[in-house]
Amino acid sequence: MVKKVNFSRHMEVLWLNQTALWAAEGLTKPEINRKINQMLSSQINCKVNLGKTRNQLTSIWLDSGDSVDQEFTNTAINLVSKYEELPLALHLGLLIAKKKFFADILRFIGRHSKLNDSFTYAQAQKKTVELYGDTETVKRSLRSALKTMVELDLIQRSSNRSYVVNKHKHMVPNELKNWLLTAVLYSEKATSRTLNDMLDDAVWFPLNYHVAPSEIDKNLFEIHHQGNDEMLFLK
Secondary structure, eight states: OOOOOOOOSOOOHHHHHHHHHHHHTTOOHHHHHHHHHHHHTTTOOOHHHHHHHHHHHHHHHTOOOSSOOHHHHHHHHHHGGGOSSOOHHHHHHHHHHHOHHHHHHHHHHHHHHTTOSEEEHHHHHHHHHHHHOSOHHHHHHHHHHHHHHHHTTSEEEEETTEEEEOOOOEEOOGGGHHHHHHHHHHHTTOSEEEHHHHHTOGGGTTEEOOOOGGGOOTTTEEEEEETTEEEEEEO
16 A cells, blocks of 8 residues: 655744644634735745645644544644643644654654664665655655754754754653653554553654653553553553
8 A cells, every 4th residue: 555645845843833823722724724824925935835835734733634533633732822832742743643754754763863863865765765655756755854853953964965863852741741642643543552662662752751651541541451561542
């Protein structure tokens, strides 16, 4: 089965933050679309590219997606007003859950960074082509994903074709810990995984992230104990 590539445009922190704020204000999608058009009109001249960027922003912060429950998105929206500065984990959780292509690039970088804190574009492209096929769409989407990761300060460009992983680990607020577990399940279109398996997922490399068994939200998960681990089933 051909994997879906769903990351056609790069995202910037300001755009993500502003879209989140508009969603939290309770604006309708048409209202948010108009505001995004106004925000981006001076930065993106091509109407087609502006439309793709707008649609990607709303798909992250408004739409439920193919396999993502709307309550997952609503939880993020309802938490926006809680923060003076939006935590990276909030954007990252939505990106991981809804943009599997982006999540797969994160996983590649996370695994690679366990042995080497730098990687080349060629290495990232090789892995992406293995997963998604050797097409210009895939390569263009990879460039958009990597540029987004630079914008989010997850990685830095060390040269024209090389990147360095940012060693700073972002904190995860307590109220996002269980929500992020659901994000990684949505990313894999899964309904269950062991807690250790989820926490060991390389997708979390930018975060200082741990969830103790006692912190598991039983309203979200059914817990089955398996030896020294817990199997979590999404309710």
